[in-house]
Amino acid sequence: MQNLINILIKTIFVENVIFAFFLGMCSFLAVSKKIKTAFGLGLAVVFVMLLTTPLNYLILRYMLQEGALSWIHPSLASVDLTFLSFILFISTIAGAVQLVEMVVEKFMPGLYNSLGIFLPLITVNCSILGASLFMQEREYNFAETTAFSLGAGIGFFLAIVLLAAIRERLRYSNIPAPLQGLGIAMIITALMGLAFLSFSGIQL
Amino acid sequence: MSTETSATLATQETKKEGLLSKKNIQILRDPLDDTNPVTVQILGVCSALAVTVQVKPALIMALGVTLVTAFSNLIISLIRNSIPNRIRIIVQLIVVAMLVTIVDQVLKAYLFDVSKKLSVFVGLIITNCIVMGRLEAFALAQKPWPSFLDGIGNGLGYGIILVVVAFVRELLGAGSVFGIKVVPQWLYDMGYVNNGLMMLPPAALFLIGIYIWWQRSRNKNLINAS
Numbered sequence: 001m002q003n004l005i006n007i008l009i010k011t012i013f014v015e016n017v018i019f020a021f022f023l024g025m026c027s028f029l030a031v032s033k034k035i036k037t038a039f040g041l042g043l044a045v046v047f048v049m050l051l052t053t054p055l056n057y058l059i060l061r062y063m064l065q066e067g068a069l070s071w072i073h074p075s076l077a078s079v080d081l082t083f084l085s086f087i088l089f090i091s092t093i094a095g096a097v098q099l100v101e102m103v104v105e106k107f108m109p110g111l112y113n114s115l116g117i118f119l120p121l122i123t124v125n126c127s128i129l130g131a132s133l134f135m136q137e138r139e140y141n142f143a144e145t146t147a148f149s150l151g152a153g154i155g156f157f158l159a160i161v162l163l164a165a166i167r168e169r170l171r172y173s174n175i176p177a178p179l180q181g182l183g184i185a186m187i188i189t190a191l192m193g194l195a196f197l198s199f200s201g202i203q204l
Numbered sequence: 205m206s207t208e209t210s211a212t213l214a215t216q217e218t219k220k221e222g223l224l225s226k227k228n229i230q231i232l233r234d235p236l237d238d239t240n241p242v243t244v245q246i247l248g249v250c251s252a253l254a255v256t257v258q259v260k261p262a263l264i265m266a267l268g269v270t271l272v273t274a275f276s277n278l279i280i281s282l283i284r285n286s287i288p289n290r291i292r293i294i295v296q297l298i299v300v301a302m303l304v305t306i307v308d309q310v311l312k313a314y315l316f317d318v319s320k321k322l323s324v325f326v327g328l329i330i331t332n333c334i335v336m337g338r339l340e341a342f343a344l345a346q347k348p349w350p351s352f353l354d355g356i357g358n359g360l361g362y363g364i365i366l367v368v369v370a371f372v373r374e375l376l377g378a379g380s381v382f383g384i385k386v387v388p389q390w391l392y393d394m395g396y397v398n399n400g401l402m403m404l405p406p407a408a409l410f411l412i413g414i415y416i417w418w419q420r421s422r423n424k425n426l427i428n429a430s
Binding site for chain 2: 019020021022023024025026029030083084085086087089090091094120123124125126128129130133134137176177178179182183184186187189190191193194197
């Protein structure tokens, strides 16, 4: 249990998906102009991340890894399909996002309207696929995977809401014209990244 | 973000032209600077930042992205008339994932140490917004050859940023380029110290921010681009 909490805290603060790995920067920069939309996107990312990463873990564990297919027939025990992981992971994510979109539209129209176009866009958010690939590389088990995906989602949520809050304030400041918009957003993200570096002293 | 440029290109479509006509050269050259995918279209920022600690992985990453963008543009453009509009995202993802799998297997076979260093970022070419962005904005509406050139141009434009950032980071952070020491020993003896900040992730963001600043103050047209 302590191990899981460690992973959770580590992925939220010490190894934040945005500030330590730059995953999902595209939507992070594009959708952080207003706190409200940033909040919606952040929630959607947490939700989809928590759904797809454990799902991909199950696919990896029971279909792709060497020996994983032995539950079908012992003669398949030597089959190693890990080279298919990219295609299967991204299909799972695209399918899950589509499914989530339809379910939310049908049963929770209020939430659907507030998330708007962000839900389908999540398919190509690097942080979702990134979480699945990190899960594969670090060889987490199922509980660790779940804690990791929750932490990664919350980390993204935290980062995008913080940046949106800062950018809302920036409208009143006097920035050189060539640096406005994207340029200053990059530099602010760098400064926030420096601030998050202070968490790396924490030993877990 | 990039719909403007593709719309103007689409209207310019001509009936017959040479393989390297003026227009095609422009398709190839524009993404290097004026419509650079990273600094102007804000596509593919994720990986541009993470693999730039040293020049060599950055170069290989740029090569991989260029190949994937070019060939996925080509393939999607070839089959663009038979893709149903509703499922085009899935079709695109499958084509891209297939190409990335090939790149990943080749890297693992011939350049294992670099492949370890790039870790998950090879796989993340799939969700690199440059690839999807160019497919949506260009390849779905254009002939195969211009699409292929567009892919190469955007890949190279991405590569330029990667190599510039990686060059500065490796030079200031480790005192070397391509793993070869370039800062002479006597400078260290005089008290010169490598800048540790350059090895940390935020340095890449600072450098790209400064690059954007420089690019936009040189070319005022870009200031309201995004």
